[in-house]
Amino acid sequence: MTMKRRYLHAHQWPYAVSTLELGAMAQARLPAFAWEYIAAGAEEESTLRANQAAFQAIRLNAQPLGGVAEPALAIQPHEHRWHLPLAISPTGYNGLLRKNADILLAQAAAQNHIPFTLSTVSCNSLEEVADAAPDGERWFQLYPFADENITHDLLRRAATCGFETLLVTIDAVTLGHREWYQRAFKKPGKLFLRHILDTGMHPRWMYQTLWPSGLPGLGNLAKYIGADQTILGALEFTDSCFLKTLAWDHLAGIRKRWDGRLYVKGVLTAETAMRAWGIGADGVIVSNHGGRQIDGVPATIEALPKIAATRPSGGDVLLDSGIRRGSDVLKAIALGATAVMLGRPTLYGVTVGGSDGAARALQIIAGQLKDLMAQLGIARIADITPAVLR
Numbered sequence: 001m002t003m004k005r006r007y008l009h010a011h012q013w014p015y016a017v018s019t020l021e022l023g024a025m026a027q028a029r030l031p032a033f034a035w036e037y038i039a040a041g042a043e044e045e046s047t048l049r050a051n052q053a054a055f056q057a058i059r060l061n062a063q064p065l066g067g068v069a070e071p072a073l074a075i076q077p078h079e080h081r082w083h084l085p086l087a088i089s090p091t092g093y094n095g096l097l098r099k100n101a102d103i104l105l106a107q108a109a110a111q112n113h114i115p116f117t118l119s120t121v122s123c124n125s126l127e128e129v130a131d132a133a134p135d136g137e138r139w140f141q142l143y144p145f146a147d148e149n150i151t152h153d154l155l156r157r158a159a160t161c162g163f164e165t166l167l168v169t170i171d172a173v174t175l176g177h178r179e180w181y182q183r184a185f186k187k188p189g190k191l192f193l194r195h196i197l198d199t200g201m202h203p204r205w206m207y208q209t210l211w212p213s214g215l216p217g218l219g220n221l222a223k224y225i226g227a228d229q230t231i232l233g234a235l236e237f238t239d240s241c242f243l244k245t246l247a248w249d250h251l252a253g254i255r256k257r258w259d260g261r262l263y264v265k266g267v268l269t270a271e272t273a274m275r276a277w278g279i280g281a282d283g284v285i286v287s288n289h290g291g292r293q294i295d296g297v298p299a300t301i302e303a304l305p306k307i308a309a310t311r312p313s314g315g316d317v318l319l320d321s322g323i324r325r326g327s328d329v330l331k332a333i334a335l336g337a338t339a340v341m342l343g344r345p346t347l348y349g350v351t352v353g354g355s356d357g358a359a360r361a362l363q364i365i366a367g368q369l370k371d372l373m374a375q376l377g378i379a380r381i382a383d384i385t386p387a388v389l390r
């Protein structure tokens, strides 16, 4: 039997002790349709559940009396030193959660000296994020467009704004069936009446998100799709603009155009990883899109070891989907990840507490990781090896 937790109220987020608690707080703060947008997985949500269950199924070897008081969490994969082995995953439509959520997440990442990834379908634009978080390491996630000119213009803007790494997402060419979320809409952009009434029951969300100018549009895409589209109206439209026939040749073309680091996001097999290295990728991101795309694909931590085994010298293997605790970070690194990325945990944080709330999510996970490393006698991230796993 699982014990029902008594979580604090949403406004008490500075006292949240786990990212699960931040999630419960975010659920209380958001109208149902917005909560379901961030929380839901595809179809039966078996992959969504497996992501966390697979981490929990991995047991650790107790290594007492290791004599480590202050483990160091910093890593330096390339030119930048990250203070934590974490990065923020790209998430679209963040303006549903709070005004300027993309900027707030970028600022939380910069404060913690870790990378932030801006989605193609973000509400704040590349230019706004670069202005608001000038010191942070910024990454851009691309959904290639059927109209090549849009793709090329986005790449140019990202490079001009100092976005250093490009993530090309390959697992969302067709959107997954997120039934809970889809059920909220009568037709594209139009919520059912019960959901409209439900928003009225969430005055804090209305204030933090809608006041004074209503729902935002898609900052990066306004110039191509028309600035009058709000995110609700744009959802269907943008999906129809993406390149449905995306193939390795397109990725090779993007590789030629993009001078910075390029990561392929959505890799779940060694074969796909080999194709990514083959087109000259600098990294792969082991991801099942947080269980939002194909229901039934494996948990990312199960897929990781074989993918990590393909890593060429200088290549990065990152992982996301299901990271909720410091122990998950340790397990992923032990099985070959360079670092991990977070989707929902920082979204929960930004929903309840803005930039400080997102930073709280990072600090909760960092605190858990640090304590666990001390308990296991591990002084540095580089010392985390498979020997720590049973």
Ligand SMILES: Cc1cc2nc3c(=O)[nH]c(=O)nc-3n(C[C@H](O)[C@H](O)[C@H](O)COP(=O)(O)O)c2cc1C
Residues within 6 Å of the ligand: 037, 038, 039, 051, 089, 090, 091, 092, 119, 120, 121, 141, 169, 265, 287, 288, 289, 290, 291, 292, 320, 321, 322, 323, 341, 342, 343, 344, 345
């Ligand atoms: C609300 C939401 C929106 C997302 N939007 C995007 C997106 O625009 N582009 C993308 O590549 N991945 C997107 N993802 C997937 C995330 O980048 C990431 O793979 C996933 O959230 C990681 O799983 P986690 O939420 O369990 O940490 C989205 C995920 C969520 C939860």
